[in-house]
Amino acid sequence: TIEHIFKEIFKASLELQEDDHRKALLVSRKKKPEDTVITLKGHQVGSGEPSFVFGPCAVESYEQVATVAKAIKDKGFKLMRGGAYKPRTSPYDFQGLGEEGLKILKQVADEYDLAVISEIVNPADVEMAAKYIDVIQIGARNMQNFELLKAAGAIDKPVLLKRGLAATIEEFINAAEYIMSQGNGNIILCERGIRTYEKATRNTLDISAVPILKKETHLPVMVDVTHSTGRRDLLIPTAKAALAIGADGVMAEVHPDPAVALSDSAQQMDLKQFDEFVKEVQPFSQQSGMRI
Amino acid sequence: TIEHIFKEIFKASLELQEDDHRKALLVSRKKKPEDTVITLKGHQVGSGEPSFVFGPCAVESYEQVATVAKAIKDKGFKLMRGGAYKPRTSPYDFQGLGEEGLKILKQVADEYDLAVISEIVNPADVEMAAKYIDVIQIGARNMQNFELLKAAGAIDKPVLLKRGLAATIEEFINAAEYIMSQGNGNIILCERGIRTYEKATRNTLDISAVPILKKETHLPVMVDVTHSTGRRDLLIPTAKAALAIGADGVMAEVHPDPAVALSDSAQQMDLKQFDEFVKEVQPFSQQSGMRI
Amino acid sequence: TIEHIFKEIFKASLELQEDDHRKALLVSRKKKPEDTVITLKGHQVGSGEPSFVFGPCAVESYEQVATVAKAIKDKGFKLMRGGAYKPRTSPYDFQGLGEEGLKILKQVADEYDLAVISEIVNPADVEMAAKYIDVIQIGARNMQNFELLKAAGAIDKPVLLKRGLAATIEEFINAAEYIMSQGNGNIILCERGIRTYEKATRNTLDISAVPILKKETHLPVMVDVTHSTGRRDLLIPTAKAALAIGADGVMAEVHPDPAVALSDSAQQMDLKQFDEFVKEVQPFSQQSGMRI
């Protein structure tokens, strides 16, 4: 057993090195104790006030996006989402409008003075996309598409990184490190549910990930209540839980007419449900004195 | 394909029957739309005001339990937990004090006028236990120990039923139905985390289960923040999330000296942490105007 | 960091103790290097020759069991299964014939000279059941019903212990230790699939568990191909895989008329499928020179 002790001493020194290594992560609080705050068209993400991101799953037309943009602006929000490149399980499902969709987003964003977030799926498209949109989203399926992470890290544009379907929190943090190691530290992390055996919800919202990510990193953390639950009836309660636990923001999908949506029709809110969502969630965040 | 249509018509009528069957569940909202409220030594669980259950993982001695009971009473709470029968992974780990532990719980509960919750693991012990304690707890490992469920359903004593380690919400609801079908409808459901691939927390708190259970059943729903996270640093944020999402109560473990606890020493709060927990969580539930 | 080194030295000595503890497990190979062989009416389980256990999910009538018993005997097998106590998700599903079912099993087993395996779910029934059956089965839902494990450990009758729905291999081994620590070392372990996100099969057969259990313990290991897959079309290939990887036996459900079965009708083989199963799997185990 003396042999074992020596083996452990050796192991301990190895771990020390590893620990130093981890300490060195650019995204870690150990490296930078202050919160990273990201400013988007004047709105600050990560400053203590909750941020809200709304918009359709996929960009379908100018009219569709403009209708939602108007509702967002009317409620005083600043951030809009909309997918132009849609990663879909089947190659025969609607794949998004591509660059055309990005152009629509830019036009609408300019008209309504909103910052726009859209998913990019090919490293070759990152630079092009940066001309149209305010935040590059890297989706759950691409969380370990390291070439895409590196490409997003090489430009000067905020990145919203979603947690992978079955990614550990440690892998998620390392994925963010891929981006930051290329020079781009403007990263928003987004918990969007993980895959478990439970089928009552589309995914299982791992709410505890929020305080862990806030503790381990200096990055803003959002919760996507639409993809984590996949159920319209859970959007309001999970949004409250997300804000209560300390998330910097909430994402939810809004579509003028979900029934005819080209993707995810079952889980998007229509404009009336959007009203109700805001009426329920906004005062909650104020009354509960979040961050004060 | 006309054949297929007919097959589907047949299937649809089958499903209708099944749906009726589900409608018939005694624990369902369909059967009883009003919330079930359970009164424990004057305190109401499920009435809209959040309930808090504190206490040590295991009963170790009169002094240990009394110390915690005093702290609970001083803060104005009414519900205490403490394990006398401990289901442990290894047969060589501390198995609890058994009936002796229940006697200690009763003595302390009487002295401090608290209602006490304790886990019972053998159907043969249910009646005996009912003499000492106010709520029979059925633990996660026994959620589908149907003989135990039936025994708990046959007595006139509230039951706190924890969700199984890998139970679906549907299985959880059916386990409660086992109890109620024997005549006992005073059941508190308790979400305590599910087993997933993620290892940053002991289990993954399935926070969305709370609104689903509230919607599907008329029973009070609590969240055990200790067992779901297994991390002392997550107790406060997850308790806030639980209340924000609509849980009727929160359970958390408190021990006078966690370092020497005979079980789960790493995750129990000491009395100072307990103070801090209450100072953070209680005003949150008031300010956020929960249930008003 | 010198401090850290010392902490690690301390940790290492702790681990050494823990390792000794593990070494001490009665079910471990470290404790007893030779394979445990269990003899049932002359048939040896764990001796190197594969064992096969067939029979209906639930005992429904004398005729039903006798029909299957005859088919089993005609094929030269010795082990039959059949459930008299059925743990069912809903309290309104068929719960088994109880002691009446055990009597039927005994009568048929005597007539066809078979050894019979049946699940017991209440500690209070273990002694009674031992009069009727040759092997006490403890089912997946009760793998951590420690009172039941202790009761089964206190009698002189072999026990077939199924792995829990979401039990780790370590928990499974410790559950067996609960039985053996009471004095009963005649334990057969049974892998029956674990709960994962994949829904193409009822559970996910964790085939790697077989060699791990064979390495860590001295107990025979079987694979239940019916419950792990829940699909009749996968019984033959998974049985081959189980034998190829070193399982001591295979369990599969056979019912004279699955369509009218009172439980699990979709996954049981009828007698013709049973013929085919034996015709495919038996020669495979011989040709592949298993264990020779």
Add this chain to the structure above:
Amino acid sequence: TIEHIFKEIFKASLELQEDDHRKALLVSRKKKPEDTVITLKGHQVGSGEPSFVFGPCAVESYEQVATVAKAIKDKGFKLMRGGAYKPRTSPYDFQGLGEEGLKILKQVADEYDLAVISEIVNPADVEMAAKYIDVIQIGARNMQNFELLKAAGAIDKPVLLKRGLAATIEEFINAAEYIMSQGNGNIILCERGIRTYEKATRNTLDISAVPILKKETHLPVMVDVTHSTGRRDLLIPTAKAALAIGADGVMAEVHPDPAVALSDSAQQMDLKQFDEFVKEVQPFSQQSGMRI
């Protein structure tokens, strides 16, 4: 309920369409009942004889690859693997030699007359890589990197597609469809373990996926025993199980000196273990009369 019946009739016709859609999948057996056979330097994958793929996790040097290549050729095998682009959790881990690595693979493959399989991670690299290697591998993390799938589908080179970490079988089949829908039907599917709660193995080998994939598609199916188990001591038994259940081939990592490997050092076989593996697994596949 008459209303419900009509709703179901409508739903049924929708499902009919969906079913037709699924029937139309190019990779499905419904579309093409005969097995797809892929010929690589004269060796046929999917013809009924098992295929074996060996080689180091990562290409480190000409000498390293050549040493393994010689061992492969000496044993009469034809297929070699080796990673030039390594997707690693941390950006600070060895990322592979890139095109330099592909050149080494090509040189060695030419010298030893082997076909070589290597992972490509960027759609922009697919065409370049096709000049050096015989099979483009798409790794688990990129199974739903649809841009990469499309790029691999657009060239005339076989593709080995690994199942994603937490991909359902249905998603896996659809990922293959992305490739085939671009014109390239020479696809080998590879089961490599899925992520579950069990930590005794690196991943959980989902052995049942093999017969399901063989039934649902016409593509050859391999099993990667190294990544599914992550344990050297399980390579031989799981390889036997894979062949017994009907896999068309087995992949395993071999390194001349695993202890100094730049990645995955704990799970690669050294040359002596490689000998033993072949000595155990090859006769098994012959004696068990696989496919005859």
